[in-house]
Amino acid sequence: MPKQKIDQAFARVLEKGNKAFVPYIMAGDGGLDKLNQQLAFLEESGATVVELGIPFSDPVADGPTIQEAGIRALASGVSLRDVLNKLADTKQSRNIPIVLMTYINPIFAYGVGAFAKACDEAGVDGLIIPDLPLEEEGIVVPELSANSIALIRLAALTSPKERLAEIAKRTEGFLYAVTVTGTTGARTQFKENLAAHLASLKEISNVPVLAGFGVSTPEHVKELTANCDGVVVGSRIVDLLHQGDHETIRELIQSAVL
Numbered sequence: 001m002p003k004q005k006i007d008q009a010f011a012r013v014l015e016k017g018n019k020a021f022v023p024y025i026m027a028g029d030g031g032l033d034k035l036n037q038q039l040a041f042l043e044e045s046g047a048t049v050v051e052l053g054i055p056f057s058d059p060v061a062d063g064p065t066i067q068e069a070g071i072r073a074l075a076s077g078v079s080l081r082d083v084l085n086k087l088a089d090t091k092q093s094r095n096i097p098i099v100l101m102t103y104i105n106p107i108f109a110y111g112v113g114a115f116a117k118a119c120d121e122a123g124v125d126g127l128i129i130p131d132l133p134l135e136e137e138g139i140v141v142p143e144l145s146a147n148s149i150a151l152i153r154l155a156a157l158t159s160p161k162e163r164l165a166e167i168a169k170r171t172e173g174f175l176y177a178v179t180v181t182g183t184t185g186a187r188t189q190f191k192e193n194l195a196a197h198l199a200s201l202k203e204i205s206n207v208p209v210l211a212g213f214g215v216s217t218p219e220h221v222k223e224l225t226a227n228c229d230g231v232v233v234g235s236r237i238v239d240l241l242h243q244g245d246h247e248t249i250r251e252l253i254q255s256a257v258l
């Protein structure tokens with residue numbers, strides 16, 4: 001029951017009074033051979049769930065750091081199919097839930113039914129599809145549900161109240177609260193009214209609310225988790241992993257622990 005695996009992972013962390021930490025890495029950055037080792041390192045370091053990006057040629061939601069990681073991964077010839085095969089081969093060696101981040105196009109190219117089945121076989125627990133609006137998600141939801149794969153919805157800062165309510169109602173696993181307007185990438189400061197925005201999402205969500213986009217320091221983690229259940233950190237982790245700075249990654253993950 002993959003969906004439940006995500007729910008249980010969050011419950012375990014939150015019950016202890018800690019906050020959830022979801023690192024994002026780009027699959028195939030550094031070579032696909034490294035993937036299993038990278039996932040093991042994140043699991044050991046205390047990550048709650050891992051968000052694994054699929055390299056894509058047209059990453060419209062991504063800023064420079066993740067675009068470059070995608071270019072490195074594509075240059076080494078990594079495809080969605082390769083990532084799913086690698087995850088399936090190494091499934092027994094990990095416990096941490098895996099959420100794939102991919103745009104809708106590679107899913108179409110794969111075939112929605114075949115993709116959902118391959119995700120299940122690979123031990124994928126959830127999906128983030130940033131360019132799939134609520135109105136269009138009917139094209140994937142039945143196949144994902146049939147394979148117990150959670151679809152994590154994104155709440156934009158600019159969404160009107162009624163839309164946020166619908167997103168909160170439908171999301172599975174967690175609610176991804178996007179903290180900025182714009183693309184992914186480390187930032188230095190957040191909007192003043194962000195705390196209130198996160199608190200209002202907490203009120204309407206039945207699942208954990210995680211803040212992501214721009215989170216890059218332990219101070220950010222503390223600041224944001226005062227009003228939500230955890231954080232997603234992408235660009236900063238991608239950078240540190242590329243530099244081989246495992247110690248700083250570990251410290252960042254541990255900043256979510258009380």
Ligand SMILES: O=P(O)(O)OC[C@@H](O)[C@@H](O)c1c[nH]c2ccccc12
Nearest residue numbers: 024061130184185213214233234235
């Ligand atoms: O890189 P940042 O600013 O830390 O943001 C998280 C992010 O990288 C990760 O969740 C992500 C990567 N690509 C995305 C596309 C859409 C939504 C989310 C993502």
